[in-house]
Amino acid sequence: MAKVPFHYVDLRTFAYATEDEKRVADALRTFLPEDAELDRVENVGHHGDRIVVLSARIENADGMRHVLDRLSGLDEVDRVIDELDQRVDDNCALFLRVDKQAAFRGEVRLGPGITVRAKVEAYPAKKEAAVENARETLGRLADDGDGEDP
Secondary structure (H helix, E strand, C coil), rough: CCCCCCEEEEEEEEECCCCCCHHHHHHCCCCCCCCCCCCEEEEECCCCCCEEEEEEEEEHHHHHHHHHHHHHCCCHHHHHHHHHHHCCCCCCCEEEEEEEEHCCCCCCECEEEEEEEEEEECCCCHHHHHHHHHHHHHHHHHHHHHHHHC
């Protein structure tokens, strides 16, 4: 994939008091390039429990290609393409949620736990243009994934 039609990609997850923070960080790192830094913010939940927010922003093209390459393993790419009108907001941001437990095992599938937000390049900066750019990019991911299967 030569051109990356995103300004940046944000990934974020929570490590709750009942979870091992290192394992949650490992799940998030499933999608990140090796040199990506995790931001860590510690919060307190409603009942006084510890909640750690782990996040990373990828702004360089190679890093975003890495994230997209990892997301190309998503079996539900066609579903995401069909839902782009609901997944892209008026600010041209594409939203996905991927399964944190699956990510810890190195798998990629939609589900709860890790939020992926990608700011889609669109000129003019309109939702319709962003949806079309995201459709084209995700379509290439789906095609690339199909070509790798025997």
